[in-house]
Amino acid sequence: MYMGDWIAKLDDFPKLSGRELLTRAGTISHDQALARAQLEYEKYRALLLNQPSAVEAHFDEAVRKMLKSGPKGEEDV
DSSP states (O other): OOOOHHHHHHHHHHTTOOOOOOOOSSSSOOOOOOOOHHHHHHHHHHHHHHSSOOHHHEEEEHHHHHHHHHHOOOOOO
């Protein structure tokens, strides 16, 4: 298989899903794309920081289970 064959084969992938093949460079500059990517990453990072870590989530679940089951080992006097 030659390079031209690979190009044609790879161009067929978007067509299989019914999408149009992009043939032009576009209108957004490199700097604009980097600025947008940085903005989106900052939003994602802020969202991530507000989520509990896996350890915190596990701890919260253990506390919920413990509170739901009630005290153990204590007998009514």
